Amino acid sequence: MSMLGPWGVFVEGFIEHPVMVGSIIPSSRYTITKMLAPVDWDACKVFVEYGPGVGTFCRPVLDRMRRDGLLIVIDTNPLFIDYLKRTISDNRFSAVHGSAADVEAIVRAHGHDHADYVLSGLPFSTLPDGIGPAIAEATFRVIRPGGAFLVYQFTAAARDFMTPFFNRIDKGFEWRNVLPCFLFWGWKQEPGEG
Numbered sequence: 001m002s003m004l005g006p007w008g009v010f011v012e013g014f015i016e017h018p019v020m021v022g023s024i025i026p027s028s029r030y031t032i033t034k035m036l037a038p039v040d041w042d043a044c045k046v047f048v049e050y051g052p053g054v055g056t057f058c059r060p061v062l063d064r065m066r067r068d069g070l071l072i073v074i075d076t077n078p079l080f081i082d083y084l085k086r087t088i089s090d091n092r093f094s095a096v097h098g099s100a101a102d103v104e105a106i107v108r109a110h111g112h113d114h115a116d117y118v119l120s121g122l123p124f125s126t127l128p129d130g131i132g133p134a135i136a137e138a139t140f141r142v143i144r145p146g147g148a149f150l151v152y153q154f155t156a157a158a159r160d161f162m163t164p165f166f167n168r169i170d171k172g173f174e175w176r177n178v179l180p181c182f183l184f185w186g187w188k189q190e191p192g193e194g
């Protein structure tokens with residue numbers, strides 16, 4: 001297994017858990033650039049990513065993040081977490097084997113009450129019943145006012161999970177991805193805003 005590159009590890013993860021992984025091809029650089037564009041990196045100390053897979057977004061996030069920042073990634077697949085721990089050595093990086101539903105406890109365990117931004121590549125529409133709403137609610141609670149939930153998915157289903165909590169959701173679309181995907185930015189507004 002340790003001989004496999006990122007593509008091999010991603011395909012192996014997909015073959016083992018196709019419903020949980022939801023895609024056989026990692027996100028394109030176009031999706032990454034567009035998704036991360038609205039982030040205010042100077043104001044970002046804690047960035048959380050759900051479902052990093054083989055880390056397609058991790059290096060681009062670390063490249064943009066301040067020197068005292070923290071990137072916490074959470075994935076249910078131990079194969080991916082093991083791969084990320086072996087291949088990314090950056091003292092701002094922490095890979096956690098667990099569920100996005102437990103984000104609040106995971107952020108607290110890293111010494112923080114809130115995250116500035118949360119990014120999700122989760123296949124919301126195929127997650128087991130009840131998990132999508134629970135993740136959206138926990139995510140809203142963990143994000144600080146002024147922060148955002150960044151979501152990309154092949155269907156627009158993710159927005160249905162975000163709508164009960166985020167009253168401002170910006171929308172985008174990226175064709176240059178296999179498959180083309182929807183992008184959403186759910187903003188947690190400051191008190192008195194909106």
Ligand SMILES: C[S@@+](CC[C@H](N)C(=O)[O-])C[C@H]1O[C@@H](n2cnc3c(N)ncnc32)[C@H](O)[C@@H]1O
Nearest residue numbers: 021026027051052053056075076077099100121
């Ligand atoms: C489509 S892949 C995302 C791949 C990668 N982020 C990319 O852009 O190429 C979805 C990932 O979500 C993970 N996943 C599924 N359910 C999860 C959950 N409840 N919490 C955290 N990760 C989960 C899967 O193991 C998989 O790594």
